[in-house]
Amino acid sequence: MRAAAAAIAAALALSACASQSGDPGAGDGTGSPAASGGAIRVAETNAFTSFNTSHANTNLDINSKIVGLTRSGFTYIDPELNLVHDDSFGTMEKISDSPLTVKYTIKDGVNWSDGNPVDKGDMLLQWAILSGHFDAPGEDAKPKFFQYAGSTDGLNLTAKPTFENDRTMTLVYSEPYVDWEIAFDMNLGTAAQPAHVVAKRAGLADEAALVSLLESATPAQANEQLAAVAKVWGEDFTTKTLPSDPEMYLSNGPMIVSQMEQDQSVTLKRNEAYTGNRAAKVDEITVRFIGDAAAQIAALRNGEVDVIAPQATTDTVEQVKGLQGVNVLEGSQLAYDHVDLSFDSDVFKDANVRKAFMMTIPRQQIVDRLIKPMYPQAEVVNSQLYLPSEGEAYTKAVEANGSAPYHDVNIEEAKKLLAGKTPTVRILYNNGNPIRVDAYSMIAQSASQAGFRVQDMGSADWSQKLGDGTYDASLFGWVNPGVGNAGIPQLYSSTGGGNYGKYRSAEVDALAKSLLTEIDPAKVDDIKRQIDKHLWDDGFGATLFQSPGIVGVSDQVGGLDVYMPNQTGVWWNFWEWTVKS
Numbered sequence: 381m382r383a384a385a386a387a388i389a390a391a392l393a394l395s396a397c398a399s400q401s402g403d404p405g406a407g408d409g410t411g412s413p414a415a416s417g418g419a420i421r422v423a424e425t426n427a428f429t430s431f432n433t434s435h436a437n438t439n440l441d442i443n444s445k446i447v448g449l450t451r452s453g454f455t456y457i458d459p460e461l462n463l464v465h466d467d468s469f470g471t472m473e474k475i476s477d478s479p480l481t482v483k484y485t486i487k488d489g490v491n492w493s494d495g496n497p498v499d500k501g502d503m504l505l506q507w508a509i510l511s512g513h514f515d516a517p518g519e520d521a522k523p524k525f526f527q528y529a530g531s532t533d534g535l536n537l538t539a540k541p542t543f544e545n546d547r548t549m550t551l552v553y554s555e556p557y558v559d560w561e562i563a564f565d566m567n568l569g570t571a572a573q574p575a576h577v578v579a580k581r582a583g584l585a586d587e588a589a590l591v592s593l594l595e596s597a598t599p600a601q602a603n604e605q606l607a608a609v610a611k612v613w614g615e616d617f618t619t620k621t622l623p624s625d626p627e628m629y630l631s632n633g634p635m636i637v638s639q640m641e642q643d644q645s646v647t648l649k650r651n652e653a654y655t656g657n658r659a660a661k662v663d664e665i666t667v668r669f670i671g672d673a674a675a676q677i678a679a680l681r682n683g684e685v686d687v688i689a690p691q692a693t694t695d696t697v698e699q700v701k702g703l704q705g706v707n708v709l710e711g712s713q714l715a716y717d718h719v720d721l722s723f724d725s726d727v728f729k730d731a732n733v734r735k736a737f738m739m740t741i742p743r744q745q746i747v748d749r750l751i752k753p754m755y756p757q758a759e760v761v762n763s764q765l766y767l768p769s770e771g772e773a774y775t776k777a778v779e780a781n782g783s784a785p786y787h788d789v790n791i792e793e794a795k796k797l798l799a800g801k802t803p804t805v806r807i808l809y810n811n812g813n814p815i816r817v818d819a820y821s822m823i824a825q826s827a828s829q830a831g832f833r834v835q836d837m838g839s840a841d842w843s844q845k846l847g848d849g850t851y852d853a854s855l856f857g858w859v860n861p862g863v864g865n866a867g868i869p870q871l872y873s874s875t876g877g878g879n880y881g882k883y884r885s886a887e888v889d890a891l892a893k894s895l896l897t898e899i900d901p902a903k904v905d906d907i908k909r910q911i912d913k914h915l916w917d918d919g920f921g922a923t924l925f926q927s928p929g930i931v932g933v934s935d936q937v938g939g940l941d942v943y944m945p946n947q948t949g950v951w952w953n954f955w956e957w958t959v960k961s
Contacts, residue, residue, distance in 0.1 A: 416661045416662070416958065417661075417662065417663050417959065418662050418663060418664075418958070418959030419662060419663060419664040419665070419666065419959070420662050420664075420665050420666075420686050420687065420937060420957055420959060421665075421666045421667075421668060421684070421685040421686050421687070422665065422666070422667050422668070422685060422686065422687040422688075422950065423667075423668050423669075423670045423676045423679055423680070423685045423687065423688045423689075423690075424442050424445065424667050424668070424669055424670070424689075425442070425669070425670070425671050425676075425690075425691070426440060426441065426442040426669065426671070427442065427620070427642075427643040427644075427669040427671075428440075428442055428443060428446055428620065428640070428646050428667070428669070429442075429443060429618060429619075429620055430443050430617055430618040430619065431443070431447055431571075431573070431617040431618075431619070431628065431629055432571075432573060432613065432614065432617040432618065433447050433448075433570070433571045434509060434510075434528055434529055434530070434570055434571065435526075435527055435528070435529060435613070435614045436527045436528070436529040436877060437527070437614075437618075437844075438617075438618055439529035439530075440843075441859070441947060442667075442669075444571070444947070445667075445948070445949070445951050446637075446646055446648070446667060447571040448567060448571065448633075448948070448951060449633060449634065449635040449648055449665065449951065449954060450571075450629070450630075450631035450632070450633045450634075450635055450636055450637065450648070450651070451566065451567035451571045451572070451631070451632060451633040452466065452468075452469040452490065452566070452567055452632050452633045452634075452654075452656055452658070453466065453469055453565040453566040453567030453570075454466060454469060454470055454471070454472050454484065454564075454565050454566070455472075455561065455562065455565060456567070456952070457861060457862065457863060457946060457948065457952065458952065458953075459942045459943065459944045459945070459952060461862035461863055461945075461946065463561055463562065463863060466656065466657065466658065467487075467657075468487065468655070468656035468657035468658070469486065469487060469490055469566075469656055470484060470485050470486040470487050470490065470547075471484070471485050471487075472484050472485075472561065472564075473485075474560065475550075477556070479552055479553055479554065480552070480553035480555075480556055480557055480560060481550060481551070481552050481553070482550070482551050482553075482560055482564075483548065483549070483550045484503065484548070484549045484550075484551070484564065485547055485548045485549075486498055486499065486503070486547040486548075487547075488547065489655050490632060490655070490656070491632065491653065491655075492574050492576075492630045492631070492632050493630050493631045493632065493636055493651055493653050494626070494627065494630055495653075496574065496576050496587075497546070497547070498566070498572075498632050499546040499547050500543055500546045500547070500549070500591060501575030501576065501579070501587040501588075501590055501591050502566065502572050502574065502575045503541070503549045503566075504541060504543075504549070504575070504590075504591055504594050504595070505572070505573070505575045505578065505590065505594065505609075505613075506564070506566060506570070506572045507535065507538075507541055507549075507551070507564065508525075508526065508594055509526040509528055509613070510528065510530070510532065510535045510563075510564060510570060511532055511535035511536050511538060512526070512528065512532030512535075512536055513536070513540065513599055514526075514597055514599050514600070514603070514606060515532075515599075515600070516599075516600040517600065518875075519874055519875045521600075522602075523600070523601070523602050523603075523607070525603075525606055525607060525609075525610040526610045526613060526614065527610075527614055528877065529877045529878075530570075530866065530870055530877050530878075531866050531867075531869045531870035531873065531876055531877060533866065533869045533870075533873070533892070533893065533896050534557055534559060534560075534563045534866055534896050535551075535563050535564060537553045537554045537555050537557055537896075537897070538551045538552060538553050538554070539551075539552050539554070540595070551564065555897045556897050556898075556899050557896055557897055558865070558895075558896065558897070558898060558899050558904065559863075559864040559865060559866055559896065562863055562864045562866070563866075566632075567633070573613055573617060574627070574630050575587050575590055575591075576590075577627045577628070577630065578590065578609060578612050578613055578616075579609070580627075581612045581616055582605070582608040582609045582611070582612045583605075583608060584605070584609075590609065593605050593606060593609070594606075616628070619640075620640070620642040620643060621640050621641075621642050622637065622639060622640040631651045631653075631654070632654070633651065633654060633656075633658070634650065634651055634654050634656070634658050634659055634660040634954070634955045635648040635649065635650060635651055635660055635665060635954075636648060636649060636650075636651040638664075643669060644668070644669060645666055645667060645668045645669060646666070646667045647664060647665070647666045647667075648664065648665050648666075648667075649663060649664050650662070650663055650664070658955040659955060660954070660955045660957075661939070661955065661956065661957060661958050662957055662958065662959060665954065665957075668684075668685055670685075670688075671812065673690035673691050673693070673696045674695075674696075674699075676688040676690045677690060677696065677699045677700060677703070677932070680700075680703060680706060680932050680934065681703055683934075686933070686934040686936065686937050687931070687932070687933050687934070687937060687940065687950055688700070688931070688932045689929065689930070689931045689932075689949055689950055690930070690932075691813065691814075691815065692754055692755070692927070692928040692929055692930045693750075693754060693814060693815060694753040694754045696930065697710075697754045697928075697930055698754075700930055700932040703932060705934060705935045705936075706932045706933065706934060706935065707932075707933045707934075707935055707941065708930065708931070708932055708933075709930070709931040709933065709940075709941070709942070709943040710928070710929065710930050710931075710943060711928075711929055711943040711945050712755075712767075712769050712926055712927070712928060712929065712945060713859060713926070713927040713928065713929040713945050713946075714767065714769075714859060714860040714861070714862050714945045714946045714947070715857055715858065715859035715860065715926065715927040715929075715947075716761050716767060716857060716858060716923055716924065716925065716926050716927060717815075717816070717819070717855070717856070717857045717923075717924040717925055717927065718761075718764075718855075718856070718857070718858070718921055718922065718923045718924055719738075719741060719807075719823070719853055719854070719855050719921050719922045719924065720853065720854050720856075720880065720881045720920065720921040721734050721737065721738075721852070721853050721881055721919060721920065721921045722849075722851065722852050722853065722854070722880075722881045722882060723881055723882045723883050723884065724849065724881075724882040725806075725849070725851075725852040727803045727804065727805055727852050728852055728853075728919075731918070731919055732797040732798070732799075733797070733798065733801070733803055734918075734919030735785070735797055735919045736793075736794040736795075736797035736798050736830060736832075737794070737803075737805060737827060737832060737853070738786050738919060738921070738922045739785065739786060739789065739790045739791075739793055739794040739797075739830075740789060740790075740791060740794050740823070740826045740827040740829070740830050740832065741786070741789070741823055741826065741827075741922045741924075742789050742822050742823065742826045743760045743786070743787075743922060743923075743924055743925075744760055744787075744788065744789075745789075745822060745826075746818075746819050746822055746823075746924055746925065747759065747760050747924070747925050749818070749822070750815050750818055750819065750925075751815075751925050751928065754928060755928040758925055758926070758928070759925075759926075760787070760923075760924065760925060761923040761924060761925055761926055762778045762781070762783045762786075762787065762923065763777045763778055763781060763783070763912055763923065764781075764872075764911075764912050764915045764916070764920065764921075764923060765777065765868065765908050765909075765911060765912045765915075766778075766908070766912070767860075767926050768926055769926060773905060776905075776909065777908070777909050777912050780909055780912075780913060781909065781912040781913045781915075781916050782913050782916040782917050783916045786916070786922055789826055791826070791829050791830050794830035794831075795830050795831060798830060798831050798832075800831075801831065802831045802832070802833055803831075803832055803833065804832075804833040804834075804835055804852075805827065805832050805833070805834050805835065805852045805853055806835040806837045806850070806851040806852045806853070807820060807823065807824070807834060807835070807836065807837055807838075807851065807852070807853045807854070807855060808837045808838070808839065808842050808845055808846070808850075808851035808853070808854040808855070808856075809837070809838050809839075809842060809854065809855035809856065810838070810839070810840070810842045810843075810856065811838030811839060811840065811842075812840050816855055816856070817838070819855060819924065820836070820838065820855060823855070824836070837850070837851045842854075842856065843856075846880040847880035847881075847882070853921070854880065854881070857927060858871070858878075859927075859946065859947040860946060860947070861946045861947055861948075862945065862946040865895055865896065865904065865908070866896070868892050868895060868908070868911065869892040869893070869895070869896065872885075872888050872892060872911060872915065872920075873888065873889050873892045873893075874889050881920070881921065883915075883918070883920055885914055885918060887914055888911055888914050888915070891907050891910055891911050891914070892911065894907060895907045895908065895911070929943065929945065931943065931949075931950055933950075935960075936959060936960050937957060937958070937959065937960070938957065938958035938959070938960050939953065939956040939957045939958050940953070940956075940957055
């Protein structure tokens, strides 16, 4: 599914959603000692579509996971949600607070798998994409070059980079920026594409010509060469089969793609050219795409895969826990389901209609019926910006955010707000996801009692329809990386890449912008609480529940014994996985 925010470490991504039918470590201390070599097979819900993880049309969670195996960067995130620096790739150093100045140095010997260095062209192209530097300001202004899925807030505060040499880049910010450590990177959801390949395919002489173009181009002005570069970046890396040209799937990370079967699997082998500290211990990893949760469980039971992370439902949790020879990891995901309303739809342009619809959403019933049977401590999420697992910060937000009128269904008040109207509401959701199918049915039944006419827009291609204007409300999930605040402007600012409902608020725009330059943690929380209140007051939509997670791991796999709650999932330490002898 499209993940309009996996693009940066601090952004959010569309959460994976399985259908259902029928029924860093050194091992977990069981079985024989871990050994290097061998192959591991992992089941994932969604099918791979592109080597570009940052474009608005291809920023899928599965793309980020697979391409992430082939990339290195300055940092990665551990299960405690700490930012870990990978000095074997390079270093970042804050050399001044006023103005905020950060130096990035890629280590000598870090190369693409074709032998070309990861250097100035790669960093400069990545900065141009993540900063939106060359785009005209304003939501509808032209030109817009790179259709970046995340938010450019943060790096848009930087001047054009300067370079001491081909591997050392310095960024100077015009204002303080609290998330400077995760603003720029070359891996995770922002997997950098090789600049020398982009340059050649865009008709430029070489990478040096691309560097010259990026250094000389004028922001907010039409530029045919830059448009060609953006087109190549946005389109050429999209594929479901193994490209005939190896340049289209180069690696600078621990693994490199070796085989692809369309909509079935991607196989990666150890990248022998990789020289960093995260060298893979296994020879091969195959990712099989199995959308059906029951089929994932059966594949693990039958020894056809070694790792699964199916959507947690009462049935899947029970079945995974009942498997023999399987270690089970459980936890709360940094993910939540929600209903967003489309502000550009005729029906929800009226604030009273928005609020009336929100009053009909049976949030507690959804949690009680669908989530609590497998996760008894589950509760309704009553904040747009905080999750219950965040403790006191969540409690304080809920006390002040104005969500109280929507805590319980209120059909009579909804009828008063509708004043005799019977609006038609088209609801988009994934009709292959059992929890969302049931949640939709419960919402539709409740809303009809107030006079709404609900139209079922369930679709297997729901993620491709987000923001296309063919629906009035959408039911889906976001998953959070657990670090930084860049996901807030991404989802709620007028120009945010994940603002599919076209919500517009000058107040929220200003608050979201100030959030990224505020360095006082207490003031950051105050700003977030203000944004939260605006969203509830404006009828942005209704949050539902924090998603439980479950992972099943064959006891023949070592090194995978810690639950990762963020969007990286099981892949957070893939280089440490082993096959037990």
